[in-house]
Amino acid sequence: MDIKEFFRNDRFAMEAGIKLTDVRPGYSKAEMTLTPDHMNAGGTTQGGAIFTLADLALAAAANSHGKLALSLDASIHFFLPSKPGDTLTAEAKEKHVHKRTGYYQVEIKNQNGELVACFDTTVYRKDTELPFCLNH
Amino acid sequence: MDIKEFFRNDRFAMEAGIKLTDVRPGYSKAEMTLTPDHMNAGGTTQGGAIFTLADLALAAAANSHGKLALSLDASIHFFLPSKPGDTLTAEAKEKHVHKRTGYYQVEIKNQNGELVACFDTTVYRKDTELPFCLNH
């Protein structure tokens, strides 16, 4: 199974219109074009929508080694508002990986390349084998 | 306008099936009953769905004073998996509030009262008046 196909089973991310556009070992990119359905009561993008975009990118990068990685915790810092019509891109990079834990940073930018948010997460790596592996 | 009515304009949270059940000054509660649409590729609840639930509770608590509060950053720690049919409840409490900033902690529990996740956030408080105020 292809890893992008695997993550199409992430129904919450699919409902939010998120697409994985690139996955390599310890790296991934995802994008989301904003609609009125991503907005909060203040009329800007809900933090949860941006978190979900970052989380899918993180999950693809962290699971790219073929073993199940689960988030222990995640943080997100918000810088710029966004609105319907904008396209947000999340790029996840592995900063550190150990037998049992890993740390990833994700930058979320808009279509003008401006930094909208930064996300980072610590994962726990289980022995469970996933139905794909990008490391050759 | 009632504060619960105001937050029904949070379309991303509404799409996720989240309901505010209680709002008082510096405090709020929200809940979400899980369906297959909240799941990730691993078959447990997407972190972004839990984040969105916590974020709506936080937003109601932080905006309850009638001035616009925006999240600068937020962290979430995950403890227990959950699945379709479970009901998650998020309870937000104000730990500290200053003229310009505030800090809130949110506990997310399942229907058995077990702690599923902890969320916390720092907000920036603008001078913008909101169309409601719970402080008398």
Next chain:
Amino acid sequence: MDIKEFFRNDRFAMEAGIKLTDVRPGYSKAEMTLTPDHMNAGGTTQGGAIFTLADLALAAAANSHGKLALSLDASIHFFLPSKPGDTLTAEAKEKHVHKRTGYYQVEIKNQNGELVACFDTTVYRKDTELPFCLNH
């Protein structure tokens, strides 16, 4: 060996004048009386001094079960300044513990009971046995 005696080997915390005052399973308290040596260039307590106080309390609570627990990450939120002569108390509580991981929250208050900072951390629990155990 007594757990308080074990933590007197924390030389950085000892140099900072930190004392463990209470340790029970999943719980601990530590305190530090501030001197000019704890101040930063702005004349208030250095964030690192408050972090160290919270970290010692966390370490005692997380290691109270007799197995080595290491911090994977920690966050601290600052609310009130403090100054020489103030006494800060950190109280650590276990919010969640699993075979391999644990999550702890620490509240730091001054001598008037005002909340100065909140700290939280995720630990990884190794199999290494410590020379003490508070669980009977």
Next chain:
Amino acid sequence: MDIKEFFRNDRFAMEAGIKLTDVRPGYSKAEMTLTPDHMNAGGTTQGGAIFTLADLALAAAANSHGKLALSLDASIHFFLPSKPGDTLTAEAKEKHVHKRTGYYQVEIKNQNGELVACFDTTVYRKDTELPFCLNH
């Protein structure tokens, strides 16, 4: 007054043997050579010592614009242990700056260039003028 001279008033960082080695607008570098006094009860570097190193680098970068910046919160992720004799270098970079808030990331490496920890922080920027400014 020179900015490096100003930060020599950070007595907690000075006691820990930390030196600012480079400061430019939105950027700084600091270093600390480890001694037995930086160790914790487990015999590796106390998290608070690494936090203090990162915090001084952050403070220099965030205050380099000549206005007082205060940390609202900070997070640190630990990857590798270190020991007496090692030299740790912290490099702080400004990721985002706004009228009232800023966000900084700090990487802490050992003398072999290995990543020991990542630190990030959100600051609040006051109107208070500092006795120096690096922006021309």
